[in-house]
Amino acid sequence: MNDDLRVSDLSEEQLLARIFPHLPVGAGTLVPPGDDAAVVAAPDGRVVVTTDVLVEDRHFRRAWSSGQDVGWRAAVQNLADVAAMGARPTSLVVALAVPGDLPVAWVEGLARGLGAVCGPLGVGVVGGDLSGGPVVVVAVAAHGDLEGRAPVLRSGARPGDVVAHAGRCGWSAAGLALLDADRADAGADAVSAHLRPTSPLDAGPAAADAGATAMLDISDGLLRDAGRMARASGVQVDLDEPGDAFAADLAGLAPAAAAVGVDPVAWVLGGGEDHGLLATFPAGTVLPAPFRRVGTVRAGTGVLVAGQMPTVAPGWDHFGG
Numbered sequence: 001m002n003d004d005l006r007v008s009d010l011s012e013e014q015l016l017a018r019i020f021p022h023l024p025v026g027a028g029t030l031v032p033p034g035d036d037a038a039v040v041a042a043p044d045g046r047v048v049v050t051t052d053v054l055v056e057d058r059h060f061r062r063a064w065s066s067g068q069d070v071g072w073r074a075a076v077q078n079l080a081d082v083a084a085m086g087a088r089p090t091s092l093v094v095a096l097a098v099p100g101d102l103p104v105a106w107v108e109g110l111a112r113g114l115g116a117v118c119g120p121l122g123v124g125v126v127g128g129d130l131s132g133g134p135v136v137v138v139a140v141a142a143h144g145d146l147e148g149r150a151p152v153l154r155s156g157a158r159p160g161d162v163v164a165h166a167g168r169c170g171w172s173a174a175g176l177a178l179l180d181a182d183r184a185d186a187g188a189d190a191v192s193a194h195l196r197p198t199s200p201l202d203a204g205p206a207a208a209d210a211g212a213t214a215m216l217d218i219s220d221g222l223l224r225d226a227g228r229m230a231r232a233s234g235v236q237v238d239l240d241e242p243g244d245a246f247a248a249d250l251a252g253l254a255p256a257a258a259a260v261g262v263d264p265v266a267w268v269l270g271g272g273e274d275h276g277l278l279a280t281f282p283a284g285t286v287l288p289a290p291f292r293r294v295g296t297v298r299a300g301t302g303v304l305v306a307g308q309m310p311t312v313a314p315g316w317d318h319f320g321g
């Protein structure tokens with residue numbers, strides 16, 4: 001690979017020609033990248049569609065994240081939103097703004113990162129857009145198939161429901177803290193969870209099939225996102241004691257927490273970007289793997305932790321809210 005070649009050395013067509021070979025064709029891809037729009041199959045006539053953007057120095061730093069890392073993260077954060085509706089992802093489109101001095105190899109890495117997540121899932125990366133800009137911006141739109149299921153909204157939680165979580169919690173925030181403190185040595189797992197998060201995508205449809213009443217993925221922090229579910233549903237979410245509900249995460253995060261002098265409970269309750277799934281189920285539901293109980297839905301408003309007002313920051317807000 002020629003690392004000296006820059007984006008400004010190529011035409012758009014030439015850059016696209018470097019991207020297309022890495023992009024997987026999905027089973028539902030009817031017209032692949034290259035036309036004005038892609039055509040994807042929608043077997044039951046409904047398509048789930050969502051978009052999320054990654055902005056350099058806001059969501060990632062090029063000093064820490066390779067192109068492949070950013071492509072991976074862009075795919076996962078969007079596929080998690082599809083899964084959180086109870087759907088299976090079918091295709092992505094990717095809009096990319098890049099500065100002219102960005103190495104072409106970085107863009108090829110981004111395409112490979114998208115492919116590394118989407119290819120094994122049979123999800124096509126079916127098009128996108130290219131622009132120049134002062135920093136790298138990666139905007140993905142993802143589509144999904146409900147396969148006949150009713151979508152699981154944020155608004156369906158009811159008092160008495162069990163709150164459950166699938167996936168990791170706190171690890172991406174820990175990885176970010178380690179990178180920030182130049183202590184990546186103290187937690188390779190956490191750093192990789194930050195750079196290349198994994199979301200339990202199969203758990204979304206499984207939750208829907210098991211009768212989940214509400215669901216979302218945790219992008220901004222457990223407390224903040226649970227608060228969104230509580231508000232949309234008109235209920236209160238009372239999370240169990242983190243030492244019980246998230247014992248495995250807290251144990252795994254202990255070395256990283258010691259390295260940077262942080263209470264890992266703050267990462268579990270307020271860290272985002274792990275893209276685990278938070279769902280509610282009627283009491284007595286046998287929770288589908290890998291969901292574990294983490295709380296109870298009550299009548300009321302807001303989010304409590306073991307019946308008390310939380311004392312740690314709830315998570316990310318781009319505008320300081």
Ligand SMILES: Nc1ncnc2c1ncn2[C@@H]1O[C@H](COP(=O)(O)OP(=O)(O)OP(=O)(O)O)[C@@H](O)[C@H]1O
Pocket residue numbers: 051052077081217219220
């Ligand atoms: N610029 C926008 N125009 C229209 N709708 C938007 C816009 N930004 C967000 N939304 C909608 O607002 C809702 C909440 O968006 P939000 O981005 O917070 O959710 P999310 O994608 O699940 O979380 P995150 O972005 O933190 O991963 C979604 O339905 C989203 O489609």
Ligand SMILES: Cc1ncc(C[n+]2csc(CCOP(=O)(O)O)c2C)c(N)n1
Pocket residue numbers: 052053057058059060061077176219220271272273316
């Ligand atoms: C360099 C750097 N600094 C801070 C963060 C933390 N961060 C940024 S956006 C966000 C919430 C999710 O974003 P969105 O709501 O846009 O999906 C979080 C937790 C990071 N990832 N990289």
Ligand SMILES: [Mg+2]
Pocket residue numbers: 051052053
């Ligand atoms: Mg979003």
Ligand SMILES: [Mg+2]
Pocket residue numbers: 080081084216217218219
């Ligand atoms: Mg989401």
Ligand SMILES: [Mg+2]
Pocket residue numbers: 219220
């Ligand atoms: Mg957000």
